[in-house]
Amino acid sequence: MYICLMYSKEIVKGTLKPIVLKLLKEHGRMYGYEITQNVKALTEGKIQITEGALYPLLHKLQAEGVLQTESEKMGKRVRKYYKLSQSGEAVADDLISEMLDFMQTLKSVLNPDYGQA
Amino acid sequence: MYICLMYSKEIVKGTLKPIVLKLLKEHGRMYGYEITQNVKALTEGKIQITEGALYPLLHKLQAEGVLQTESEKMGKRVRKYYKLSQSGEAVADDLISEMLDFMQTLKSVLNPDYGQA
DNA sequence: TACTATACATTGATTTCTTATGTATATTTG
DNA sequence: CAAATATACATAAGAAATCAATGTATAGTA
Incomplete structure (x- = not known):
């Protein structure tokens, strides 16, 4: 089995959105820093979300009405929680399903012998 | 099960390189158009590679010495075949392994109940 | 003859993400 | 108690991957 401490950026690219939506679906509501720590813990450090990627995504999803x-x-601090809106629930379900199907x-393409077992 | 004719772009993004390297590893040598048709057939049309994505990638991998x-x-036509170089074989193996591990x-993040079964 | 398939390629725009930077409070450690 | 680390938000410049459109040309089919 392949071993690595952290996946290369090019591998992880494109998966941030479904990951974030899944976590919010599971947890109800979360704040940014919590999301980064949660993903890191869940994946044993193999996926690490950077703030420069996360915050713009959260703001965008909020602007779209998903969050x-x-x-x-x-x-003294203000903590900003994010949660799925009603319409966001459907967006999350769709994206997560599509991602699982795609995987x-x-x-099956990358590993034809075991992919459809 | 989720059903779709074709995955959205944002889902497929980032997976072109491992797919191409895997196909070249399996087939020995292929030309561009052949790759697009092969992926389409393999995935029943759910993944469709565009030429604007494929050719720049092939040229880049060639420049890097992978292909x-x-x-x-x-x-009357000239057909351009691509195949893995010796060092490209290792690059392909590594990337495919990493991708399978990552998936x-x-x-396990998107579907905790069944991910590690 | 017109349309579709084959087969190469480029280019401008868009999206996504990285790296770096900035601000500020809270906690731990030497 | 000072310094370092952790918590917590955010932006901004640039890189990279990809899309959509376009271009060229031959081959086959309706």
Whole structure:
């Protein structure tokens, strides 16, 4: 089995959105930093989300109406929670399903012997 | 199960390189158009490679020494075959392994119940 | 004759992400 | 207690991958 500490950027590219939507679907609501830490823990450090990728995505999804935000004061800091909107739930379900389906197809291309077992 | 005729671009993004290297590894040598048709057939039309994505990638991989080319005259046309170089074989093996490993990880994030079964 | 398939290629625009930077508070450690 | 690390937000310049459109040319089919 292939071993690596962290996947190369080119491999991870394009998967940030489904990952974020899945986490929000599971957790109800999360803040940015929490998302980065959660993905890192879930994947044993193999996937590490950078802030420069995450925040623009969260803002974009919010602008599109997929996500809603709630700001809460934690002491002197303001923490910004994100959660799926009602329409966002459907967007998340669709994207996650499509991604899982696609991975099955891709697996069958990259590994024909076991892909459709 | 999720059904679709063709995956959205954002889903397929980032997977072209491993797909192309895998096909070349399997077939020995292929020309551009052959690659597009092969992927389409293999995936029942769900993944369709565009020429604007494929040719720049092939040229880049050739420039990097991953691929070698052989041009052959077919009647009046010149057909350009691509195949893995010796060092390209290792590049292909590594990338394909990493991609398969990554997909296992991603699956476990998107579908925790069945991902590590 | 016109349309579709084969087969190469480029180019401008878009999207996504990286790397670097900036600000500020909170906690831990030497 | 000072320094370093962790928490937590954010932006901005640039790189990279890809798309959509376009271009050229031959071959086959309706």
